[in-house]
Amino acid sequence: MSRVEAVESAVSPSGQPDIGTPAVEATGLTKKYSSQVAVGGVSFAIPEGSFLSLLGPSGCGKTTTLRMLAGLERPDSGEIRIAGKVMSSSTSRTFVPPHKRRIGFVHQSYGLWPHMDVYRHLMYPLQQRKVTREERDRRVREVLAMVRLDALAERYPNELSGGQQQRVSLGRALVQDPDVLLLDEPLSNLDAALRGEMGVELRRLQRVSGSTAVYVTHDRLEALSLSDYLIVMSDGLVVEFGRPQDIYELPATEFSAQFVAGAVALPATVIAPDGDGFAVTVGESKLLVSQLRESTRSAAHRGGSMALAIRPDRIRVQKAGPSAQANTVSAAVTGVVYYGSHYDVDVEGHDFGHLMCRVQADQDERFAPGDAVQVVLPREDLVLVEKGKGGAEPEI
Ligand SMILES: Nc1ncnc2c1ncn2[C@@H]1O[C@H](COP(=O)(O)OP(=O)(O)OP(=O)(O)O)[C@@H](O)[C@H]1O
Ligand SMILES: [Mg+2]
Known part of the structure; x- marks a missing residue:
């Protein structure tokens, strides 16, 4: 894919309906x-009210992109529009400062002030905007209820848990009734259980407030669980x-297969079309693959150097036997790690190097380093993808 096509497909992902004024x-x-x-x-x-994640x-460059949207960094080139209005343009030399953009920014470190209680954290941005006292109080109480901090309004940051501090930070952004909510890894300081809970909560608050989010x-x-749209960077x-579902199920590139779907990849050379899909070789083994993103088809020409992506739990590993099945490569086990419900079995084949396979613990067969095995890569689980990051490799 050329740079221009890459940008075009980025502006309008496949299957996206007309979004009106973004x-x-x-x-x-x-x-x-x-x-x-x-x-x-x-x-x-992205359309109004949607939730976009920048994942990479x-x-x-995730934070830098977010800071440019907020007006905290001035782009060297390019244009930003919010609700159709130009916020920043290198050609017309427009630059709207952060306080004049209708945005709320939630920093990774929350950025709370130790000397202010919860109520004053939410009050402060409204005072800056010279909102009347009654309106301020009404709005702060409304948002305190929304982020479920009404009982803690008089607490100081050091008297709050991480999750509560995170909600103060979010409340401070929401109280300004922003058109766009910008969130920089807001959950990364929380433990795994709280992170899941707060993610769901965050999505609820974004929906209730009606703002558009860039996360x-x-x-x-x-990224998969929260977003309407995903940018892999x-x-x-x-x-x-x-x-998210389209990229997870049918990634276009080896990079997004690995980064979004947790897939593994093998180098493959295209031999010929085969029905809906293609016949490819991985070293000396011939494999068939049916699935590929439509935009990737032009890269899948005869002799083309591509990759086969598959999720580790879709690979089957079996002891090497006499009857070779379709879509099978030979390998040797180099390592086995136990994870309770499954084993990660690392295999090496002279055709493709290392490959991590996930074997359910209830499978009867056990594997040990040195075992000769056959690795079955079911046709319906393979995706033909562009190598690396695809044709849009950086020109830097
Ligand atoms: N103020 C700065 N001065 C110089 N280089 C910077 C500055 N800010 C960011 N960079 C560089 O720009 C690149 C992108 O940084 P950015 O903070 O956007 O990454 P990120 O995707 O947010 O990473 P992380 O996940 O680690 O937060 C990095 O190589 C970084 O070192
Ligand atoms: Mg960052």
Whole structure:
């Protein structure tokens, strides 16, 4: 995929209906710090009331993108529109400062003030906006109830749990009745159980408030469970933009297969079309694959170097026997790790290197390092994907 096509597909993911005037629209956003490109051309558009997650590894440009949307960083190039209004444009030299954008920002570290109680945290942004005293009080009480802190209004931050502090931070953003809620890894300081609970709560509050949310995370389960739309980012670029389920089930690239679906991948060479799918070789083994994203089809030409992605729990491992089944490769077990409900069995084949397979603990067969095995990769579970990050490799 060319850079232009990458941007076009990012602006309008496959199957997305006409979204009318987007609540948030970014076009070709870039930001450099001295010679380092932090964001190298990010484009997307999302409808009002939707929840978008920016998902990617550390340093890929998530926070920088969010800060540009907030007006806390000035883009080097590109344009940002909120509810159709230009907030920032490098061509028309427009730049609307943060306090004039209708946004609420929730920082990763909450950013609470030790000398202010919960009530005053929510009151403060309204005082800045010169809202009347009665209206302020009404609004603060309404949001305190919404974030379920009405009983704790007089507490100071050091008298609150992590989850309660997080709700103060969220309440402070919501009280301003923002059009867009920007959230930078707001759950990452919480323990796993609270994180799940607060994620559901966060989504409820965003729905009730009617605002559009842009949420930054490096946690794929958080992104999958919360979002209407997902942007997979790497090295300052959009690798993929779409619905979480679409990217999870039919990723276009090896990178998003691994990062979003937790899939493993094998290098494959395309031999020929086969029915709806393709025949490919992995080393000397011939395999059949049916599934691929429509936009990936042009990369799947004869002799094309691609990858086969599969989720580890869909792979079957069996002791090597005489009758070779379809879509099977030979390998040797190199490691076995027990996780209670399943084992992670690492295998190595001279055709493809290492592959991690997940074997349910109730499967009778047990494996040990050194075992010769056959690895079955069912045709219906394989997805033919572009290698690495696909054709939109960074030009930096
Ligand atoms: N103020 C700055 N000065 C110089 N470089 C910066 C600055 N802010 C960010 N960067 C660099 O830009 C790149 C993107 O940073 P950013 O904070 O956007 O990443 P991130 O995706 O939010 O990562 P993380 O998940 O670790 O928070 C990184 O390489 C970072 O070192
Ligand atoms: Mg960050």
